[in-house]
């Protein structure tokens with residue numbers, strides 16, 4: 001899906017990230033935000049990762065610590081109000 005952050009359009013894809021070490025990635029060059037289905041649909045982790053990566057896209061100069069804190073707090077607030085990521089299409093490699 002295409003979403004707008006910091007006045008630019010980003011392609012948001014659900015796709016496994018090589019090594020499964022992280023659950024989310026932002027590629028500034030290709031304007032692609034990748035979220036890993038390994039974070040588990042309907043999980044707090046996936047919501048937290050999504051909000052975290054969206055904040056990176058919106059505030060590219062913000063420190064990792066601030067993104068981490070703000071993202072967690074926003075995800076926590078949304079989660080407590082019932083927000084979940086329940087449906088998405090996973091892209092395969094290649």
Ligand SMILES: [Zn+2]
Nearest residue numbers: 052056064067
């Ligand atoms: Zn980060």
